[in-house]
Amino acid sequence: MTTVTTAQDVNQPTLQPAAPAGRKLSLPVLLLIIAGGLALTSLVRVVTGADGITNVSQMSTALELAVPIGLAGLGGLWAERAGVVNIGLEGMMILGTWFGAWAGYQWGPWTGVLVGIIGGAIGGLVHAFVTVTFNVNHIVSGVAINILALGATRYLAPLAFEGKEGGSAKQSPQVESLGDFTVPGLSDALSDLNHKGWFLVSDIAGLLGGLVTNVSWLTLIAVALIPGSWWILWRTAFGLRLRSCGENPVAAESLGVNVYKYKYLAVIISGGLAGLGGVFLSIVANPFYLEGQVSGRGYIGLAAMIFGNWMPGGLALGAGLFGYTDSLNLRGGSENVHALLLLGALLLVIGAVWLVVRKKYTAAAITLLIGVLVFTWYATTNEVPNQVVSATPYVITLIVLALSAQRLRMPKADGLPYRKGQGK
Known part of the structure; x- marks a missing residue:
C-alpha cells in the first residue's frame, strides 16, 4: 500500500510493488496470529510447568533487550527507505555506547544520551559522505565504519x-541512572494475576506487567519513536519525498526533490537512532561503557528490520521476538529453551498442515519431519546444553529470515548507485 501511494504521488507507475496483494496481512489477521501464538505459548507453559517463559520478570527483561535491537533496526529502516544500505549500524551503536558513557560520566546521563546520539550521527554522516557523494559500495562503507x-x-x-x-x-x-517508573497498582495487580498460573490470562498479564514494571524513561522514548517514525515517513510530505528517493531517485529528482539532501538526512538520522541504541546499552542496560557490549545487536537490528519488511510495526515485532529469545540467556535459560522446543514442534506441525492446505506436499513433509525431530529432542531430554541457549537468538534470527523471505520487498533503489542528473 505504501509503495503504491509513492508511485501515485511521483507519477511513476514503475514503482508498483512486485509482491502480489494476496500476500499482505490485514490487521485483524495479524492480531489473530499474535493471539494464536500467545495461546500456544500458554499451552506449552501449562504442559511443561516452565512458568518463567511468560512471567513479569521475563517480559520486563525481554523489553529491555529488545529496545537497542529495535533502535538499530529503526535506524536501518530510515536509511534504506532512502535507498542507502546501512551495514554500519553496529559501528554506530559502538560509537553511541562510548560517547554516551563518556559524556554521561562527566555531565550526567541525559547529556550522555544527547552526546551518544551525536556520536552515532557522526558515523551516519561519514557513511552518507562516502556512499552518497563518492558512490562507494554501501556494504564496503558499512563494514569499514564497523571496523x-x-x-x-x-x-x-x-x-x-x-x-x-x-x-x-x-x-x-x-554513569548515573536515568531512573525508571512503575505504574502503581496496575503493576502489582498484573503480577498477582500472572502468579495465578491461569491459562492465557496469566500469560497476557505477564506480558502487560513487563510493560509497566521498572521501565526506563529511555525505553518510553524508544517505543514512542516507532509510531513517530511511521507517521513521519508515511503521513508527511517530507517522508514521501524521502521514500521516493529509495524507490526511484530519478523520478524524484525530476519532480524537484533534492535526492542527495534526503539521503544525507536519512542516513544521519539512521546513525543517531543507532547511537541511541548504544546509549541504552551503556547507560540503562549497564551503567557503564564496556568494550564489546554491543555484541552484534546492530546486525540483529538489521535482521529485525528485514523481518518487518521495512515497516516500523513489523520491525517492532521482530525486535520483540529477538529480545525475548535473548532474555532466555539471563533467566532460567536451559529450562525455558527446553520448553520452547515443544512450542517449536507445535508450530512446525501447524506449518505442515498449512502447506498441505496449499498443496505443497513436499515442503509439508519436510516441515513435519523437522517437527517430529524437534519433538523427539524435547521428549527424550530434560534440558538443553548452555551452548544452545546462548546461540538461540542467532538461530531464531536465521529461521525467521528464512521463513519470511518470500514476503519481503525492499525499496526498489535500495543500495543502487545514484548520480545527480543521471536520468537526463
Whole structure:
C-alpha cells in the first residue's frame, strides 16, 4: 500500500510493488496470529510447568533487550527507505555506547544520551559522505565504519577512563541512572494475576506487567519513536519525498526533490537512532561503557528490520521476538529453551498442515519431519546444553529470515548507485 501511494504521488507507475496483494496481512489477521501464538505459548507453559517463559520478570527483561535491537533496526529502516544500505549500524551503536558513557560520566546521563546520539550521527554522516557523494559500495562503507568505530573506541577508552575511579582501559566509570517508573497498582495487580498460573490470562498479564514494571524513561522514548517514525515517513510530505528517493531517485529528482539532501538526512538520522541504541546499552542496560557490549545487536537490528519488511510495526515485532529469545540467556535459560522446543514442534506441525492446505506436499513433509525431530529432542531430554541457549537468538534470527523471505520487498533503489542528473 505504501509503495503504491509513492508511485501515485511521483507519477511513476514503475514503482508498483512486485509482491502480489494476496500476500499482505490485514490487521485483524495479524492480531489473530499474535493471539494464536500467545495461546500456544500458554499451552506449552501449562504442559511443561516452565512458568518463567511468560512471567513479569521475563517480559520486563525481554523489553529491555529488545529496545537497542529495535533502535538499530529503526535506524536501518530510515536509511534504506532512502535507498542507502546501512551495514554500519553496529559501528554506530559502538560509537553511541562510548560517547554516551563518556559524556554521561562527566555531565550526567541525559547529556550522555544527547552526546551518544551525536556520536552515532557522526558515523551516519561519514557513511552518507562516502556512499552518497563518492558512490562507494554501501556494504564496503558499512563494514569499514564497523571496523573504524571499534578501533576508535579501543583507542579512546584508555585515554578517557584509565586511572579514573571504577574505570579501566576497557570500561568507563559508572554513569548515573536515568531512573525508571512503575505504574502503581496496575503493576502489582498484573503480577498477582500472572502468579495465578491461569491459562492465557496469566500469560497476557505477564506480558502487560513487563510493560509497566521498572521501565526506563529511555525505553518510553524508544517505543514512542516507532509510531513517530511511521507517521513521519508515511503521513508527511517530507517522508514521501524521502521514500521516493529509495524507490526511484530519478523520478524524484525530476519532480524537484533534492535526492542527495534526503539521503544525507536519512542516513544521519539512521546513525543517531543507532547511537541511541548504544546509549541504552551503556547507560540503562549497564551503567557503564564496556568494550564489546554491543555484541552484534546492530546486525540483529538489521535482521529485525528485514523481518518487518521495512515497516516500523513489523520491525517492532521482530525486535520483540529477538529480545525475548535473548532474555532466555539471563533467566532460567536451559529450562525455558527446553520448553520452547515443544512450542517449536507445535508450530512446525501447524506449518505442515498449512502447506498441505496449499498443496505443497513436499515442503509439508519436510516441515513435519523437522517437527517430529524437534519433538523427539524435547521428549527424550530434560534440558538443553548452555551452548544452545546462548546461540538461540542467532538461530531464531536465521529461521525467521528464512521463513519470511518470500514476503519481503525492499525499496526498489535500495543500495543502487545514484548520480545527480543521471536520468537526463
